[in-house]
Amino acid sequence: MALQHPDLVIGIDVGMTGTGVAYCSFGAEVETREPKRFRGWENGSTAHKIPTQLVYDRRNIKGDPIAWGSSELESTKDSVSGHWFKQGFALSPDQSSDNGYTDADLPSVDTLYQHFLSKLYNNIRVALWEQLGGSGKDWEDASIDFLFSVPAIWDSQARERFKYIATKAGFGCHSTHRVLASLTEPEAAAIFEINREDEKFQDGDTVLVVDAGGATTDLCLVRVDKKEKTSRLSELEPVTGDNVGGTYIDGEFQKLIADNLSKVDLPKTLAWKMISGGQFMKYKIRLNGGRAQAEISLEVPGLGRHETFEQCDIRKGEMFFKHDQLVQIFDEQIEDIAVLIDGVLNDMVMSQQGQLNHIILAGGLGSSAYVQKQLKGRYNADSLGNPPNVLKNVVFHVSSEPQLCVCQGLVYEYIHSIYNGSSTFTKLSSQFSFGIMRDELYNIRKQSHRAAKKHGRVKKTPMGNEQWVRNCVDWLILRGALMNPGEKTAKELHHRFERSVRRTDLQGQITIVSSAEDEPPKYFDSTNGVKKHRVLCCDYSSLKVSSKPWYSLERDYQQVDFKIEAQFGAEDVKFECLSLDGGEKLSKDPVIIQAKAMPQEVNFPQSLLLA
Template structure:
C-alpha cells in the first residue's frame, strides 16, 4: 500500500487489456483529474478519457507508434496484459499451438510480452511527464505513481517482475522523491470511487458487491461502508477479492470466429487476409457492441459491419453479406454476450453463496458495475433480471443494481486509486481500511522438541545450547479469511545468537497455505515428506551487518560451543509482513522500533509455484476438525555465512 507520507502529486494508472487510464491529483484539488489528450487521435485537441493499450513496432524492433496512432494497423501488438501472468501465457501458447499449429502465436516468449509492457509503459510515462510538467517541473516534488492490479494476478512473482520494467520505463526515476507502488485491486478501487465520488448516497452499514468487468478479467469484491466522519469514508472487505479470466475481449474473439465460420462457407468472394480480424477491430463492430442493449429487440433490425476490400454491390446470402456488409441480427449479438454474462451471473451467485455462509446476518444492498463490459446496457439489464424481483438471492433480497459512474463506469478504477490516496493524505486514513487475507502466510522456525506430541518427527540438537529442537514449525502470522488492517501491519520477531566476528545475515523461510484457517498445518513436513498443503513463498534474508555489536544484548559464553568466558550476542529484530492488493507482498526489516533501510538490508528470493488463488472454489458446507497443538516459539534459525 502507498505510504501516508505527504506527497505533492498522486498519479494513478489503470493499465487495461484494451485501454488504459491516468488520473492525478495535487494537494489542493477537490477531485482527481484525468489526462484526456493523447497522441495519434483523428483530430487535434480531441479528448478521450482512455488511451488504447496498443503498440506498433518498426523493422528495427523499436516502437513506431502507440495508442491511437496504431489502432488500424494489422501488425499492432495488443492484449499483452493477459499474458503478463506466466502461467496464463504458457496455457495460452499451448492452446494456440494446438488449435492453430500453422500460425505463429501472438507472443512467442514471456520476454516478448514483458518487452511490450515495458515499451508501452515507456510511452505512457513520457506522455504523462510531458502533460503534467507542462506548467511546472516535478523533479524536486514528492510524486507517487500508483498502479491498480487485477485479482487474477496470483503470484508475487508477477508484481515483482513488473517493478523493474516500470523503473526502466521511467516511473520513479524523474526525481529523488519519486516512488512506485501497487495500490488497490480493480474491484477495490471501483468500490472506493463508488463510495466517495458517487451520486448514490450510501448509508453507514450498506454492503456493496462490486463487479469490475473489463476487457480481459472480471473481478468481484464485497465491502461494507463504515460511515463518514472526520477521517473520511471508510470501507472494509467482508470476503477476499475474486478474479476470473474473461471479459469483453472474449466477445471480440467469438465475433471473429463467427465471421470466419460464415466466410468459410461462402464462395466467389475476393477477400483480404485477416478479414475477420479486421472486422473485429472495426469501428462499426466496436460501436455496435457498445450500444447493444440500448434498443430492445423490436426496435432493432440488423447490425451491418463492412467487409474490408469488398465492393459495395457484392452480396452473398450464405455469408450473410448484403451490399458489401455482413449483417448480424439481435440474436447473433445476444449469443455473443450471453456466454460472458452467464459466467458473471454464475460467479456473482457463488460469491453470494459464500457470503450467506460466512456472514449469515448480513445482506448485500448494492451490485455495483464498473469496467468496459460492466458499462454495457445489455449486461446491466441481464444482471437486474438475474438478481432482483422474484430472482433475488436470499443474501440480497432488496438488491439495487447501479453503475459505478453513470456516464463512464470505465473510469471508476483509476479515479478510485487516486481518491484512496487523496483521503489518506488529508486524514491519515485510507478509504479501504480493512482487507481480507486471500491466503495464510507463515514463518518457519524451530521449537523445543516434545517426544509425546512430535511423534513421527526427528529432533535436531541445537549447536549452541544442546537442546533438542523440532525444525520446520510454522508460526502463522496472517491467516486466510482474517482481516488485515492497512494501518496495522503484521510482524514476526526473530531472535538470533552469534559470537563476535560472525555473520549477521540470517535467512528465514516464508510459506503460504490456502487451507481454511481451521485447517492449517503446524509443520512444513508430514513425517519425512514435505507437506503438500504448504508452499514456499519466499526466502527472506535479513542483514544487520551494519549495526554496531554494541546495540545487541551481550551474554557471557557459558555454552560448550564457545570458549569459557567468551561473549556472544543476542539479536532481536522484526520482519514486517506487508500483504498488498491481489498477490502483491513485500517484507520490511525493523530493528529497535525503526525500519532498517540500509542498502540490501533485506533481500527476498521469491519461490516458484506459490500462487494465491484468484477466486474461491464453489461454495460448499464447512468442515470442522482439530488443527493440532499450539506451540511456544523458540527461534535460533539458520545463519548465512556466505
C-alpha cells in the same frame, strides 16, 4: 502550518483494451478534492481512455514500437500489432511469452508492458509539464506519486513484477518520484462511487462492487461507516475475481469470423480488423437482447459491394450473423459474472453478514446496457432463486463513469489520506497468507512431524542427535484476516550455532513465503502453491548468547533468541528481524512484499503532517 503533499499525484488504470489516467495537481483544484481526467494524448485523441495497443515493424521486432495507443492500429505484412497482453501477465514469464493473446512474433508480455508504459510515461510527462509551472520546479525535481491499480487476481509476485517494469519504463526513475502498485481495481471503483454518490449510502450499508472490465471481473464487498466527517469502508472479505470480461466476447466473435473466412480462403487476419472497427463496437453497445433485428452485418475489409460468398454468409461485401449469435456470447460471460456474485452471496449467508444493500456495476463490460439489464433482472429483491434474506432490500446501481471510476478512485483515495490522515479503508482484508520458512525441532508426539518424516522432510544436524523437520512455514498473516494498516504481528524464533562459531559470524537467513490458498499448507513444497519471496538477512552478533543446559545430552551449542515481525501496510507487508524486546533491528534491510494495494506506502499512513 500546511499539509505535506506531493506536487502531483497521477492514478493509472492499465486495462486490457484501454488505459485511463486521472491526476490532481496540488494547486488550486485540490481545494475541490476532485481528480481531473487526463485527455492530453499525443496522437490528438480527446478520448478519456487510450487503447492499450502497440505496433512493431516485423523487420525489427526487437526494436521499439513504431506506433502505440490507437484502435486503428493493425497488423500488416510489414507490421504486427500487440494487444490484449494484460491477460498473459498473471502467468509465469515462460507461459506469458506464448499465451495466445498476442502474435507469436511479438516480444514477451513483460517487454510489451514496458514498451507501452514507456510511451505512456513520456506522453504524461510532456502533457502535464505545465501543471508544475507554478511550483518553479522541473519535472525531474518535482515530487510525483504514480498510483497504479492492479487486478484482484494478480498475486503478490505479479504486483512486484509489474511495479518493477513500470519503474524500468520511466515511472519512478527520479529520486522524487514514487511508483505505488496501488488499490485493486474493485477497491478503487468502490472508493470512487462512495465519494461521488455519497448521499446514496447510509451508515452500515453493505455494498458489493462488480468491476467487469476487458480482461477480468473483480468483486469487492465493503461496509460503509459514516460516523466520521467522511465515509469509511471496511472490507468484509478478500477481493476476488476471475478471467471474465469484454475481450472474451470479442475473442469468441473473432473466432466465428475467422472460421467463416477460412471457408473461402480469405485471410483470417481480417477477423481482427472486423471486431476492432466501429461497426462491431456499435452492435455491442446497442445490444438489448430483443428480436427487432434478426441479423447484424460487418463490412469485410478489401471486398467490394459486388462480392458475395453464400457459403460463409458474405453478401455484397458484408458478413452477416444472426443476432442470437452475439447474444449467446454475451450470455456466456454474464453467466460467469453471476457465478462470482453468487459466490459472494453464499459467503454472506454462511457467515451471517446480514443483507446486501447495494450492488454497483462498473467497468467496460459493465457499461453494456445488455449486461446491466440481465444482471439487474437477476439480482433484485424480488428475484427467485437468490437468498431472500440477503437481497431483500438491495438497490442496483450502474457507475456514473464505469470506464474511468478506477483511475479516479486511485486519486480520490490519495486526496482522502492527505486531508484526513488515514485511508478510506478502516480494515483491510489480506488477499494472501504471508509467513516465514524455518526448520522445527522434531517431536515424535506430533502427527504432522511423523508424517513429515515419512516424506523425507526430517534431517539431522551436525550438533548431536537433534532431528529437525525441514521447510516448515509459520504463517504470520492469514488470507482473509481483517487488519488495520500498520498492524504488526511477530513470531519468536531461535537459531543454534556450533560453539566454535565466532560471535561476528552469528548470521542467519529467513525466507519469506506466501500462499493464495484459503488454508495455506504447513510446509513449503514447490507443488503446493507456496511461493518463495526474498530472503531476510539477519545479524545476531549483538544478541546475548545462551548455551545448552547442563542436563542436555546434546552436543554443546550456542543459541540466539530473536523475533521476526510482519507489518501489514496499506500497500505491502514488511518483514524485519528484531531483538525480543523490539528495541534493536537485526536485519540491515527489511523485506517488503507488495501485497495490499493502497495509494500510500507503509511509512506514509499518517498523511496529516505539520510543516
